[in-house]
Amino acid sequence: MRILIIEDSATLRDSLQKGLMREGFAVDAAGDGESGLSLARNNPYDVLVLDWMLPKLDGLGVLQGLAAKSERPHVLVLTARDRVEDRVLGLNEGADDYLVKPFAFDELLARLHALVRRRYGERKNIIHLGNLELDVVARRATCSGSLVDLTAREFALLEYLALRKGQTVSREEIEDHIYGVNKLPSSNAVDSAVCALRSKLGSAGRDLIKTKRGMGYVLDEPAA
Helix, strand or coil: CEEEEECCCHHHHHHHHHHHHHCCCEEEEECCHHHHHHHHHHCCCCEEEEECCCCCCCHHHHHHHHCCCCCCCEEEEEECCCCHHHHHHHHHCCCCEEEECCCCHHHHHHHHHHHHHHHCCCCCCEEEECCEEEECCCCEEEECCEEECCCHHHHHHHHHHHHCCCCCECHHHHHHHHCCCCCCCCCCHHHHHHHHHHHHHCHHHHHHEEEECCCEEEECCCCC
């Protein structure tokens, strides 16, 4: 899943970016509200991690600037302000969740997973499709009870297809959601990643991941 961090503290911004990338997210980052809003308007992020006090444009301005965007990302506000009035203002202006600084990284991670699930209408951390079980928090996939050894990128691809289960997902959508702005893939990267994923899932992979010629891929329950 693809995350945008807008945070003016370089130390916190870099720490969050590295930590979330280790967890398998594709992560972009900005240090001020104007550049962050530009990234958010021009890229399909799943979640925006937004500091409230920012140079050039504050968090409220970013939220207001995103109001007209279709498919707006879910927004998690980070702030040192813990007054009820501040939280109410953020939520009323379109934020989806609120986390007061200082915070534990594990809590941030849990909230991000919850927002991603909410975005795709998935209630649980574990997704079942046929013999495939995908734990999106533990970053673990099992097939017919056996652990599948996946790279972080392969897991991200499988997670995105699973969250979009039953829908045809284009190569462009996959690129947008599992790569950051500074990690543009080669022209055949998605096809190669799908091929590798099918291979690791064995016969179940061929049954689960179907190619829609000229359209993309669909992950769905295998036919009875």
